[in-house]
Amino acid sequence: xxxxxxxxxxxxxxxxxxxxxxxxxxxxxxxxxxxxxxxxxxxxxxxxxxxxxxxxxxxxxxxxxxxxxxxxxxxxxxxxxxxxxxxxxxxxxxxxxxxxxxxxxxxxxxxxxxxxxxxxxxxxxxxxxxxxxxxxxxxxxxxxxxxxxxxxxxxxxxxxxxxxxxxxxxxxxxxxxxxxxxxxxxxxxxxxxxxxxxxxxxxxxxxxxxxxxxxxxxxxxxxxxxxxxxxxxxxxxxxxxxxxxxxxxxxxxxxxxxxxxxxxxxxxxxxxxxxxxxxxxxxxxxxxxxxxxxxxxxxxxxxxxxxxxxxxxxxxxxxxxxxxxxxxxxxxxxxxxxxxxxxxxxxxxxxxxxxxxxxxxxxxxxxxxxxxxxxxxxxxxxxxxxxxxxxxxxxxxxxxxxxxxxxxxxxxxxxxxxxxxxxxxxxxxxxxxxxxxxxxxxxxxxxxxxx
Ligand SMILES: *Cc1c(COP(=O)(O)O)cnc(C)c1O
Numbered sequence: 001x002x003x004x005x006x007x008x009x010x011x012x013x014x015x016x017x018x019x020x021x022x023x024x025x026x027x028x029x030x031x032x033x034x035x036x037x038x039x040x041x042x043x044x045x046x047x048x049x050x051x052x053x054x055x056x057x058x059x060x061x062x063x064x065x066x067x068x069x070x071x072x073x074x075x076x077x078x079x080x081x082x083x084x085x086x087x088x089x090x091x092x093x094x095x096x097x098x099x100x101x102x103x104x105x106x107x108x109x110x111x112x113x114x115x116x117x118x119x120x121x122x123x124x125x126x127x128x129x130x131x132x133x134x135x136x137x138x139x140x141x142x143x144x145x146x147x148x149x150x151x152x153x154x155x156x157x158x159x160x161x162x163x164x165x166x167x168x169x170x171x172x173x174x175x176x177x178x179x180x181x182x183x184x185x186x187x188x189x190x191x192x193x194x195x196x197x198x199x200x201x202x203x204x205x206x207x208x209x210x211x212x213x214x215x216x217x218x219x220x221x222x223x224x225x226x227x228x229x230x231x232x233x234x235x236x237x238x239x240x241x242x243x244x245x246x247x248x249x250x251x252x253x254x255x256x257x258x259x260x261x262x263x264x265x266x267x268x269x270x271x272x273x274x275x276x277x278x279x280x281x282x283x284x285x286x287x288x289x290x291x292x293x294x295x296x297x298x299x300x301x302x303x304x305x306x307x308x309x310x311x312x313x314x315x316x317x318x319x320x321x322x323x324x325x326x327x328x329x330x331x332x333x334x335x336x337x338x339x340x341x342x343x344x345x346x347x348x349x350x351x352x353x354x355x356x357x358x359x360x361x362x363x364x365x366x367x368x369x370x371x372x373x374x375x376x377x378x379x380x381x382x383x384x385x386x387x388x389x390x391x392x393x394x395x396x397x398x399x400x401x402x403x404x405x406x407x408x409x410x411x412x413x414x415x416x417x418x419x420x421x422x423x424x425x426x427x428x429x430x431x432x433x434x435x436x437x438x439x440x441x442x443x444x445x446x447x448x449x450x451x
Contacts, residue, residue, distance in 0.1 A: 060131060060249055061317040068126030069310075077119050084123045086307045090114040116295055120303040124310050125279070128269070131248040131313075133255050134281035138291050139306065143244065143264025145299040146278030147172045150240055150260055151180060151211070153293035154286065160208040161186040163201055165223070167216045167422070169242060170409070176211065192221050198231060207237040214253070215245045215353070217395075218369040218405055218429045219422060220344045222353040225360055229257025238286075244268070247396065249320040250363045260286060267396030268365070271312040271319055275305045319398065319434050323366030326437045330430075331368050333441065339448045341426070344369040366432040367395050369405075376425035378451045379404050383428070385450035388435060388443045395431035400440060402430050 063071075069084055079085055092111045094100040102108035111117045125137040140146045147169075155162055164176050166189050181187045190197045192212065201207060210232050214223050229239045240260040241253040247268035253261045263269055265277040280290055294300075324347075331345040346357035347364035357364055372379050383391060389400035393408050403409075406425045410418050418424070432440065 063130045064127070064249075064316050065314050067130030068123040068128075071130075077123065084120060084307065084310055086303045087119040088303050114303075115298060115300045118300070118303050118306070120310070121301060121306040124306045124313075127310060127313055128248065128263075128265075128279050129281060131252075132261055132281040133252055134261070134287075135284045136287035137279055137281040138287050138294060139265065139301050139309075140278040140280065140294060140299045141301050142276050142299075143169075143242075143262070143266055143278035144171055144175075145294070145297070146262045146264070146280045147242065148175060149290050149294040149297055149299055150262060150280055151176065151209070152297075153290040154238060154240075154260075155180065155185055155208045158184040159206075161188070161204075161206045163188045163190060163198065163207055163210045163237070165190055165192045165212040165216075167192055167219060167221060168211070168213045169217065169244075172211070172213075172242065192216065192223055195224075195227065195231070198228070202231060202235040202237060205235065207232070207235060209238045209240055211240045211242075213242040213245065214251070215346055215357070215365070215367075217245055217367070218344070218427065220245070220346050220351075220353065220364075220367065220369060222346050222356040222360070224356050225253050225258055226256045229259075233257070245365055245367055245395070246361060247316065247320050247365060249317055250324065250365055251361045254281065256360055259283070265309055267394070268316060268320055268323075269313060269396075270309045271316060271397055272308075273394060273397035273399060275308045275312075277301050277305055277309055320363065320365070322434045323396075323432050324363030326434075326440060327366050327368050327432045328364065329437055330432065330441060330444070334368075334370055334444075337445075337448065339373050339451065341371040341373050365396075367429065368432070369427060369429045371424055372426045372428060372448070372451065374426055374451045376404075376406060379426050379428060380407070382447050382451050385447035386443055387447075388440060389430065389433075395429075397431075398433045400431060400433040400435055402428065404428055 077085065091113050094103065094110070099108065103110045103112070111119060121139055125139050128139070129135065129137040140149060151162065162176055162180060162185060164173065164187070176187055186206070188201050190201065210228060212223055214225060215221060225241060232239045238259045239257065240262065241258045243251050243253050243261050244264045244267050260280060260282040262280050263278060265279050266275065269279065270277060280287060327345065328347045331343050331348050334340045335343045335348060335350065345351060345364060345368045346353040348354060372382055374382070383402055383404055386402055389402040391403060392401045393403050394401055405423045405427045406418060410423050
């Protein structure tokens, strides 16, 4: 399969970015075992079976399968089962009062209580840390939970200032605009790539955090993360990127300057349209602040859901690679189709966001939007004539999904509101799954004939 035609893949030496893996080796039983075997006659056997060489440069494909599990056991999972066990216990017991005191004094590790952490969830967090090259990750009960916990933890009420963009996930935008502002937090909205306004706002000197999506939904706009991080850091502001539409396979915001990356793990990370979750990755210091807040919010995920995501992640590299290719090929085809007016996809050379995407992504993901040369009802006929995709509002999973934004998200809303959000009646958002390209192509082309 040909690679996505961007230059070099964003494959970074694991060691430089993933301190989580190194830490877990240092602190776990695995490292003790590995150390022991180093001193024995045949050091290779167990060491190789339990821990990779620390300076190994591992690819995302390998990390998605092994990180957090074979590579970096967390010590509480004393098992030789290949599949990570679902530890369903809600609380963890102590052998004695002394044992409990050792835990309280930080001399012994325990998960104590399920809302504060769980061994299965910890495996998932370590896997995501490896993929995002993060020191630490917190997995939450939904993407919105991840966003809200991050904002509440990092932006002080009464004194904070959040800068965000007019196009970003609608519920996050509403939370920032309606709720944070009621907590005495200053909120400024800017156009996604209006760097001059961003500089002016930063010059006020009180910005706590810049928050946006990259790419955005549904117009797939991209922001220059490196540039934004430079500007924000210069003025002491943190940068949080919602990287859901890219997936950890295609973009690693932490490696290009962002302080925090959040995902709706409901999308590419879980990948099967069957579990809702979110995650937040960044430095130990920032994530532990957010973790403390999330303990109060009670946003813990169940170990069963965590297991499903661990399982889903094993195939993320394969899924996303297929989605990248299918979507790019379809975007190119639709761009030249007489019944299509406009295609939004940063992988297209004609996209105004292409140069930014090319500089910070290794593929552009499975979501594409396009305007059909027809009206509301013509596009409804197109959607209803499609045989493979479901009409549903999600993205990133195995099944292709399609939606007409004017119907799915803006039905009953005013023309003014639609115009403000750039939503035309003929706009279609398509999330490509992992079905065969030719089948999807033929289905879309036959449906376009039914308008
Ligand atoms: C879906 C989505 C969210 C919200 O995630 P949930 O898991 O539904 O809570 C946040 N940001 C983006 C970009 C999304 O696509």
